[in-house]
Amino acid sequence: xxxxxxxxxxxxxxxxxxxxxxxxxxxxxxxxxxxxxxxxxxxxxxxxxxxxxxxxxxxxxxxxxxxxxxxxxxxxxxxxxxxxxxxxxxxxxxxxxxxxxxxxxxxxxxxxxxxxxxxxxxxxxxxxxxxxxxxxxxxxxxxxxxxxxxxxxxxxxxxxxxxxxxxxxxxxxxxxxxxxxxxxxxxxxxxxxxxxxxxxxxxxxxxxxxxxxxxxxxxxxxxxxxxxxxxxxxxxxxxxxxxxxxxxxxxxxxxxxxxxxxxxxxxxxxxxxxxxxxxxxxxxxxxxxxxxxxxxxxxxxxxxxxxxxxxxxxxxxxxxxxxxxxxxxxxxxxxxxxxxxxxxxxxxxxxxxxxxxxxxxxxxxxxxxxxxxxxxxxxxxxxxxxxxxxxxxxxxxxxx
Ligand code: FEO
Numbered sequence: 001x002x003x004x005x006x007x008x009x010x011x012x013x014x015x016x017x018x019x020x021x022x023x024x025x026x027x028x029x030x031x032x033x034x035x036x037x038x039x040x041x042x043x044x045x046x047x048x049x050x051x052x053x054x055x056x057x058x059x060x061x062x063x064x065x066x067x068x069x070x071x072x073x074x075x076x077x078x079x080x081x082x083x084x085x086x087x088x089x090x091x092x093x094x095x096x097x098x099x100x101x102x103x104x105x106x107x108x109x110x111x112x113x114x115x116x117x118x119x120x121x122x123x124x125x126x127x128x129x130x131x132x133x134x135x136x137x138x139x140x141x142x143x144x145x146x147x148x149x150x151x152x153x154x155x156x157x158x159x160x161x162x163x164x165x166x167x168x169x170x171x172x173x174x175x176x177x178x179x180x181x182x183x184x185x186x187x188x189x190x191x192x193x194x195x196x197x198x199x200x201x202x203x204x205x206x207x208x209x210x211x212x213x214x215x216x217x218x219x220x221x222x223x224x225x226x227x228x229x230x231x232x233x234x235x236x237x238x239x240x241x242x243x244x245x246x247x248x249x250x251x252x253x254x255x256x257x258x259x260x261x262x263x264x265x266x267x268x269x270x271x272x273x274x275x276x277x278x279x280x281x282x283x284x285x286x287x288x289x290x291x292x293x294x295x296x297x298x299x300x301x302x303x304x305x306x307x308x309x310x311x312x313x314x315x316x317x318x319x320x321x322x323x324x325x326x327x328x329x330x331x332x333x334x335x336x337x338x339x340x341x342x343x344x345x346x347x348x349x350x351x352x353x354x355x356x357x358x359x360x361x362x363x364x365x366x367x368x369x370x371x372x373x374x375x376x377x378x379x380x381x382x383x384x385x386x387x388x389x390x391x392x393x394x395x396x397x398x399x400x
Contacts, residue, residue, distance in 0.1 A: 002066035003059060004040075005179050007223060007231055008160055010137060012040045014048070014063035016056035017174035024084075024172060028200055028298045032193075033174030036060075036084055037227050039164065040067040041157070044135025047075040047102070049155065049164050050227060051088040060088060061095070073099040075124070075132065077139065079166040080152050081110040085227055090115050093122065100124040102132060104143065106151035131158070142215050144168070146208035148201055154212070156221070163221035168212065169240050170228030171197045182234035190229060194240065196302035197228065198247050203305065203335040209248035213241075250338045252308035256286030260300050261313035261345075262293055262322035268347045272313035275345060284309075293324040297331050304332065310340045310367070312358050316348030321357050329361050338366040 005013045019033035036052035038060060046068060052060045064073075073096035078086060089111065093099060102124045103111070111119055126132065132139040139155040146152070148167045155164040171194035178184045202209060220241065224232040232240065246253055257279060261272035269291065276289050288307065290300045292314075304310055314325035321329070342362045346355025359369045 002062050004063045004067050007039065007225060008162060010042045011157070011160075011162065012042065012067045013179060013225075013231065014038050014040050014060065014067050015052055016059040016063065018053065018055050019174050021055065025201075028172070028196075029296050030172055032172070034172050035175055035228055037170075037225065037229075037231070038064075038085075039225055040064060041134060041137050041139075042067070042071070043137035045074040046071055047077055047132070047134055047137075047139065048073055048092065048099075049077045049139075049225075050079055050085045050166075051076070051092055053084040054087040057088045057091060061091070064092070072096065075100050075102050075134075077102040077132070077155060077164075078107050078111070079155060079164060080149060080227060081107055081114065082149055082167075083114070086111075086114060090117050090119075093117065093119055102126055104141075104151060104153055106145075107153075110151055126153075139164075142212075144208070144212040144215065146205040147212050148205065160223070161219070161221050162223045162225060163216070165224050165226045167202060167227055168209070169224050169232060169244070170194070170226035171230070173229055175230075179231055181230040181232045181236035184230065186230060186232075186236040187239065191239070191243075192302065194229065195243070195247070195305060196298055198244070199302045199305040199335065200298045203247070203301070203337070206248040206250055206336060209244060213244060213248065247305055250305075250336065252340070253306045254286060254308065256288070256307040257284055257309040257311060258300065258303045258307050259287060259289045259311040259313070260292050260304075260325070260328060261290070261311075262315065262325040263291070263313075264315055264317075264322065268313050268315045268322075268345070271345055271347070272311070275311060275313070275343075279311075292328050293322075297328045300328055301331060301335060301337070304337055304340065308341065310342040310362075311345065312342065312362070313345035314347065314354045314358065316346065316352050316354040319351060319353050321346075321354040325354070325358070329358055333361055333365055336365070340367045342367040342369045344369060 015037035017035045039049040041047045076099050101122050108123050126141045128143045130141050138158045140158050142154045144152050144154050152166045171190045173193050259276045263269035288303050314322045344355050344359045362369050
């Protein structure tokens with residue numbers, strides 16, 4: 001059955017939710033699915049802004065047909081070529097042979113890589129600032145490369161100021177019947193997932209996100225239509241603009257600490273928990289503790305984006321660092337996480353390598369890692385190493 005909603009007069013939401021997908025990008029756990037948003041503009045001419053993932057193509061095609069209501073499709077606007085949005089381009093083009101495909105030079109290079117249907121005669125290329133007049137509605141294009149792929153562009157509908165923001169301002173999470181952020185508790189239901197989405201999907205490209213925000217010129221759109229999650233209206237817009245400015249600068253949202261540990265037999269865990277407890281006794285508020293072998297690192301990364309301080313604790317493993325911690329610290333480096341105050345607790349019974357490795361990686365990323373140096377040859381001659389944080393708290397080697 002069709003599932004379409006009016007975003008504004010003549011602009012309809014025609015996307016769909018997917019609750020079956022377990023891992024977004026086959027990587028990030030989804031507890032409540034995701035949406036693939038798409039919008040049909042019905043002015044004198046019609047334009048479909050993006051398509052959807054193949055998994056919801058049936059619902060999407062039904063929605064588009066209902067929204068067109070017998071009219072032909074004049075334009076398919078492609079703001080992003082990642083397959084969760086572009087997978088059904090060929091099918092749309094097959095059903096609507098008259099439709100021109102609107103994209104930029106990089107969009108069209110990728111369409112050539114993804115599809116063999118000979119779509120190039122239908123290309124309508126746009127550049128920065130170009131406008132597409134639909135008669136009563138006009139789209140102006142803003143190039144926003146690397147938010148999150150090189151070809152990404154946003155579109156502003158000039159009459160209303162509505163922003164079609166591609167991946168930006170999106171979030172994990174399917175629709176529960178409500179489509180707009182002001183129809184639901186956005187901060188309570190979606191903000192944590194919006195942060196996890198940003199940190200893990202777009203987090204690497206803070207500089208480019210800042211450039212995109214600058215291009216929007218401080219204008220606050222009345223409505224933001226992202227490709228994932230609720231359509232933003234009301235106070236969620238200011239909330240997300242504020243968060244995006246912080247996230248793009250790798251600046252913490254709040255003072256507090258993430259304590260992330262890996263532990264083989266519970267001894268590093270014991271040290272990490274004792275450390276967190278000591279921090280709490282010394283007045284450090286707002287802490288989150290994660291066992292990185294148990295909690296998917298996308299949630300840990302999201303919390304690292306949120307908080308000002310970070311404690312990493314792990315045993316040495318194969319002259320390196322425990323694999324679960326290695327995933328986290330490599331992911332932090334890949335995502336350009338920086339500007340945190342970090343402390344490192346390492347453990348190792350005979351050749352401790354973990355602390356130096358963790359501290360080195362975080363220092364290279366620009367974190368301030370307080371280091372008192374040297375190995376703690378305490379309990380039973382174990383060679384664990386201990387670092388301090390700004391609160392001057394020191395933990396003991398506890399064996400692996
Ligand atoms: Fe939702 Fe970068 O694709």
